[in-house]
Amino acid sequence: MTEREKMLDGQLYRADDGELCALRAHAKAVLAEADACDTPEKRNRSLRRLLGGAGENLYIERGFYCDYGCNIFVGDNFYCNYGVCILDVCAVKFGDGCLIGPQVGIYAATHPLSVKERAAGLEYGKPVTVGNNCWIGGGAVINPGVTLGDNVVVGSGSVVTKSFLSDVVIAGNPAKIIKKL
Numbered sequence: 001m002t003e004r005e006k007m008l009d010g011q012l013y014r015a016d017d018g019e020l021c022a023l024r025a026h027a028k029a030v031l032a033e034a035d036a037c038d039t040p041e042k043r044n045r046s047l048r049r050l051l052g053g054a055g056e057n058l059y060i061e062r063g064f065y066c067d068y069g070c071n072i073f074v075g076d077n078f079y080c081n082y083g084v085c086i087l088d089v090c091a092v093k094f095g096d097g098c099l100i101g102p103q104v105g106i107y108a109a110t111h112p113l114s115v116k117e118r119a120a121g122l123e124y125g126k127p128v129t130v131g132n133n134c135w136i137g138g139g140a141v142i143n144p145g146v147t148l149g150d151n152v153v154v155g156s157g158s159v160v161t162k163s164f165l166s167d168v169v170i171a172g173n174p175a176k177i178i179k180k181l
Helices: 005-010 016-037 040-050 113-121
Strands: 058-060 072-074 078-080 085-087 092-094 103-106 124-127 128-130 166-171 175-180
Touching: 005 016, 016 040, 040 058, 103 128, 113 124
Parallel strands: 058 078, 072 092, 085 103, 092 128
Antiparallel strands: 166 175
16 A cells, blocks of 8 residues: 555555655645635635535635645535644545634544654544534634534534534533533
């Protein structure tokens, strides 16, 4: 398997692989180009070229960052506020009608607990899935392997370390259900 195939499969891989370095460099170039665009329409056209898939009515504010972009898939009516960081070493999928607040971090990337493996430059990932009509409040962090059902609201500043079913408001560190919708 290539390092990219291992990465997408959630296996240990080497991030310093030439193909992966080139893909990250491409993403950085497209992100810089998008931030330099003088209209939101032009910026979102640039970002569509980077993403793995995007539905209708995509809107991503300036200051968006991702590792690869090609592993991010968004549904219709997607809004992403300023300063969002998505580490997409595995698939990161959003349903329709999702709203992402400012300074949110969504991380499919992680590192092994073994010091020896980390020192060897190995890392891995776990996919993240966000259902339809979810709202992730500003400053929240979604950790690797998390799945959120439909209509989930994540309170500002929350750290989501596990998956949650649909129709709940979650908040805190670690996030827990504070209200059922």
